[in-house]
Amino acid sequence: MDAKTPQTGPLEGLGWSPEREAAFATLRADGSIPGRVVSHGRGQLRAETAVEPVLVIVQRGFRRAASGPEDHPAVGDWLALEPLGGGSAALREVLPRSSAFIRHDAAENGGAQVVATNVDTVLLVSALTRDLNLRRLERYLALAWSSGAEPIVVLNKADLCDDVPARVAEVAAVVGDARILVLSARTGIGLDRLQPELAAGRTLALLGSSGVGKSTITNALLGAERQLVREVREDDQRGRHTTSARELFRLPGGALLIDTPGMRSIGLWEAGEGLETAFGDVEALAASCRFSDCRHEVEPGCAVRAAVASGELGEDRLESRRKLMREMASVERRNSVAQARAENRRFGRMIRDACRTQARLRGRPEGE
Ligand SMILES: Nc1nc2c(ncn2[C@@H]2O[C@H](COP(=O)(O)OP(=O)(O)OP(=O)(O)O)[C@@H](O)[C@H]2O)c(=O)[nH]1
Ligand SMILES: [Mg+2]
Ligand SMILES: [Zn+2]
Structure with a gap:
């Protein structure tokens, strides 16, 4: 240009x-x-x-x-x-990354898997079917917020849902500041609402469980059947992945779109602040707890438990946050052990190299 x-x-x-x-x-x-x-x-x-x-x-x-x-x-x-x-x-x-979506994957060497990087917007895709899982969405959001990219919650398959407003309200209760877009990749309804995100040079990534329609959305935005989508009725093939590679496509308007294979598990990986952002509603309530280190369990003057009692905050949301905090703590412990080991290894190599250099220098004739 x-x-x-x-x-x-x-x-x-x-x-x-x-x-x-x-x-x-x-x-x-x-x-x-x-x-x-x-x-x-x-x-x-x-x-x-x-x-x-x-x-x-x-x-x-x-x-x-x-x-x-x-x-x-x-x-x-x-x-x-x-x-x-x-x-x-x-x-x-x-080269240095502007953002990175990293999850914990027990099967992966070292436990971390970098899913996509240098992404401006992550589209967290769920289907408006009975598979819609709010607890999973909370995990995706924690990782998305910590990735450095902006998450947008995409609710696909609106054509299969009888009561869209009710489902959207359920989702809205757990996604905090993230925007929600409702669409149907099959009928094309709502796809235009993605247009403002698709400016030339911007990178978006589609993340979500297998079968929610990520590749169907990719094809719809490409205006071409470039990605294979599942042919059979989705319920019959749960757990089978159609997409097997992570791929970046150029959209007609110049935006870049990454399609990924559905992930079976999305363990947290150093989501620290992302977790706080994902549970911003609980954090905001916690500011009014009597004790600053309140764990919202049995402490007196707990504003979070009071909100649960009054129905303002879902009990399951508080439980979910607890579970993710515990998971986070164990990931952090494991990572610090692994890091110490890696540092020891590097140090060992450095000493070995230094000894070798010294031996070589000693072996050389004087004056060189
Ligand atoms: N009714 C309906 N079906 C859809 C919609 N979007 C996708 N599907 C169907 O859902 C099935 C799965 O779609 P895919 O696009 O392959 O799903 P995916 O998220 O890419 O799945 P993986 O590649 O396995 O991660 C296919 O049969 C699609 O035709 C939609 O908006 N409405
Ligand atoms: Mg796919
Ligand atoms: Zn409290």
Whole structure:
């Protein structure tokens, strides 16, 4: 777009900015080129660069230097790449992220899984069916608020719901400051309400359980059947995932949209402040508790329990917050142990390297 920097032209369509280009100067001088991860799944990482799409090779040195799984590249990431020819490139660096949605995944090495990064808006998709799960939504919201992106709660399949206002009221009671959009990807009703979020260069990510309609929304916004959607009646195939990779698409208006496979579990991962934001209603009530460290259990003068007694606050919401706080505390404990171990390992390596250097220097003839 800018004639003075022709080499970044195609990158701007992926969300590259003059600020990112300026910060990349040293890496560029070193022979690196920027690229954005557009697909991650089945053990493969693909990126687009100004020149061509490439398969990203993550070398062992990079893995060793990473301090944790959250340092690994994910869809949406901007990378410094070293072109290797033949359509592949080596990963040199994952560039600083403006946001990152990270969940705890017991199956994943190290426990953390970076789901999507550099996202401006996360669309937390639920279906207006009997599968709608408020407790799950609270988890998604805690992680979304802590990701640094703005969450929007998308209630899809409005065409299947008999009493939309009642369901929306239930949802509104647990989502705090997040906006709610009701739509039907199948009929197209309500899709236009997403338009203001789709400005050129902005990145959005669709997150939510399998079968809620993320890929159907993707296709509707693309105006093309690019993503496979489930063919059979959804109830018969619960737990089966249709989408298997996380992919970034360019929408006709220039926004970027990430479609992800439904997640079976979304364990919390360092959601700290995100958890507080997600339970902003409880935090606000807690400000009036007599004791500042009130746990809202048996303490006298507890404004939170008083709100539950009067029906202002749902008992299940308070219970849910307690459960998530406990989970959070155990994640934090585990992470600090893992971090201490990683630091020990790094320190050990440093000492070994220093000893080797010293031995080499001693072995050298004098004067060199
Ligand atoms: N009635 C109705 N069905 C919908 C709507 N949106 C999606 N569906 C159907 O719901 C099923 C699941 O949709 P997908 O788009 O594959 O769901 P997904 O969230 O991408 O699922 P995963 O890829 O497994 O995570 C498909 O059969 C869709 O046709 C809608 O607004 N109304
Ligand atoms: Mg899908
Ligand atoms: Zn209290």
